[in-house]
Amino acid sequence: MKKHFTLKRFLTATMVLSMVSISLISITNTGGPPAGYSNAPSESNCTTCHSGSLVTSGTNYNNISLSGNFTGSGYIPDSTYTIELEYSQTGKTKFGYQLTCLTSANAMAGSFAVISGNSKSSIISGSFGGGTRSYMRQTSAGTAATSGAQTWSFNWTAPSSNVGPVKFYTVVNSTNSSNTNASDVIIAKEFSFSPSTLLPVASASASNANPCKGSVVNLSGSGTNTPTSYNWSLVGANPGTSTSQNPSVVYPNQGTYRAILTVTNAKGVSQPDTVVISVKPTPTAFIGGGATRTLCQGDSLELTSTFESGNVYTWSNGKTGNSVFVKDTGDYTVSVQGSNGCGRLSNSVRGNYYTKPTASLTSNASIYNDSSCTDVTLNLQASSAAFDSFFYYIDGTLYASSDSATQAVPFTATTVFGLQVKNATGCYSDITNYTVTARSRAEAPTITCTATTPSSIEFSFSSVFSHNGFQISTNGSSWGTPNSGASGNTHLVSGLQPEDSVTLFVRSRDIAPCDFSLVGQKKCFTEACTQLEPTVTFADSICRGDVWRVEVNGLANEFFSLSIDNGATFTDTIFEFNPLVSKTYTLNVIDSNSTICPANEIPLQVVVDNINDIELKTDKLGAYCPGETIIFSANDSIENFDFYYNNVLQQSGATNTYSNTGGANGDSVFVIVTKGQCTDTSLKNYVQLEIAPDASFTFARAQSVYTFTPTNGTFNEYTWDFGDGSALSTDVSPTHDYADVEGTTVNASLEIVTSNNCVYDSSQAIALPVFSSxxxxxxxxxxxxxxxxxxxxxxxxxxxxxxxxxxxxxxxxxxxxxxxxxxxxxxxxxxxxxxxxxxxxxxxxxxxxxxxx
Missing domain, CATH: 2.60.40.3080 (Immunoglobulin-like)
Known part of the structure; x- marks a missing residue:
């Protein structure tokens, strides 16, 4: 920025001078202040560089004025106006200013332009309050006062749309050129301008600002200054926009919405006017299930609407509650009224009837004028099979249900049968009744047992009523002709067992509808058997391999046969064989005159004794030690053992072992055993004693250390005692230092163990010399x-x-x-x-x- 000079001192940037606390003679920033000193929101003012407090009232404040060539006392969007900022103060010779214009949202309102040929003002921009702002300010040509006053002119183009009131934020600085800033005056003033009164003013209203969800809301719109068009923004409504002056809309959802109206005339568009619409929820009104319900005639249909607490449910048939039962055909709806005053009519449900099915019943008794003999099975028959289910009743009680049009039923007396059917729609017919009359049967035949044997029974029977023959049965259900013929009156049952029984059922043949008389029955028994009772002689024990002899007596003049354990039959009353094991044999004595009778079973118990090869053992393998006890043992589970030592009996009894101590090499032992009828002799077992070995030893000395060596180095174990109280040694040839007991006599000993676990020992007395000198x-x-x-x-x-x-x-x-x-x-x-x-x-x-x- 180019700087200007006063008559005495050089002026530089006010902000920098204030930071380093250098006092300068300042009047105004002749090139205009930087952006952001208009005292608008988020901005500073010139007091940061000039002395004194910001003036916001009083005479000098009132000397600031701002005017423009507005029409209708305000701006018309997108119109350009010449703005004049005037200020006067007596005694001041120089002035400066900064100005910007903002909307009520503190955004830049419109734009500035320098008037051609007017060099008093310039434009600068800066970012403040989250956006870019433009500023008018003085130039060096616009600082001098004329008679204590100054006027700045510039062009301002209004916003392209109606943004409502705008505000000009202005800061004016006045100085007296006293070469100090002590007399500077900083004044901030705001000027508000509304849209021109020539613009229309929109007015919106609603017939119901608190409607129920889904109901129609009538909106009304108007405007001043002769509107030429209307524009509604209807978020959440149906439709969402409208250019009608008075549209009707529907809000399908609960919530709070805004209906916003703007109107347009020849001068421009109005500010929006808003109607707040608070939509209340409407209750749910829906009858569940299908739109058409068909029910069986006489049944009830339950209709149910979704239940919400606090709602009132009124059905089209006058019933109340969220659920009702209906029996009549027709269309049904439910009106639901909520506690908030909103209501809704449900969907319509149609109720229809199915045609009730019908069926009739008959039976196989119909050929006898619906009559039948008792104690038979009747076959009921429905008039049609074109039903899903059949329900059969006997005297008013359900007997069976099935998908069959026929049903077998018992008949014992005059009975009222009933039938009810269900068709494919699930509808039931009325119960159809059908009566069958009972007829009496002839009395049962008389039955007697005329002849019996141990294996057969002959029955005879008769009837006092006329008949067409008899039928017989042995189980009461399967019937046949007597073996004496269709017209015979006897029946023979054979192939029976002694003291067996047979029950015979007999009925006579009758004319229809009772084809048979009542059933008679008789139980008869076969005769008992008489068995042959011989006497039998045999030995109760033998030795295995011996012949066993059996004698049977008392069967003279009898017709018989014999067998052992149901084997092949024979007639010899003295027989022999070789039993292998102890067991009880069965002698079957059969009466050949009555083969149906069971044989007389006589038990023959024999014990077959057996001694396996007898074996005599000793309790030790290898040789025994001299003086060691030798135990001889024989096989166990034998009754008696006789032990012989050197052919002389030493022990007899049930004990299978014999002990001997002090025997000599070559002595013999054997045993004779007895078990029942069997005896056996073992082989001889000879005594074997170990010959005493040489357990001696020698030793050699080197100073106080002695080395011991056994005469025989092949024994199983060696144990050395050096005689001086030291630890034993198990080495074969150990060494030992006698330095601590020099000059004494010790008794050294050796104990050895042979392969037969025999123990021998030897010892020597050793005179120890004094090993030092x-x-x-x-x-x-x-x-x-x-x-x-x-x-x-x-x-x-x-x-x-x-x-x-x-x-x-x-x-x-x-x-x-x-x-x-x-x-x-x-x-x-x-x-x-x-x-x-x-x-x-x-x-x-x-x-x-x-x-x-």
């Missing part, structure tokens, strides 16, 4: 004296090196010990005797025999 002491630079001694022993220690002195008895017990000794050791308290004195210096050690007097 005076030479060892001299080698360590030591001399011990006096020796023997009575109280003190002296140790000449070259260099007086620390020593550890230990006195040990010949039994190995430590009796005296001194640590860090250098010259002597007091042994006065020891008992007289021989001791071992051990001297240790560092890692070296020497021992010497010490005599205490």
């Amino acid at each position: 005076v030479a060892d002491l001299i080698a360590l630079g030591l001399e011990v004296y006096p020796n023997p001694t009575t109280d003190v022993v002296y140790i000449n220690n070259e260099g007086n090196r620390p020593m550890q002195l230990t006195v040990i008895s010949l039994s190995g017990e430590v009796v005296l010990q001194a640590v860090n000794a250098t010259k002597s050791l007091d042994v006065s308290k020891l008992s007289a005797g021989v001791y071992i004195l051990k001297v240790r210096i560092g890692n070296e050690e020497a021992s010497v025999r010490l005599l205490k007097n």
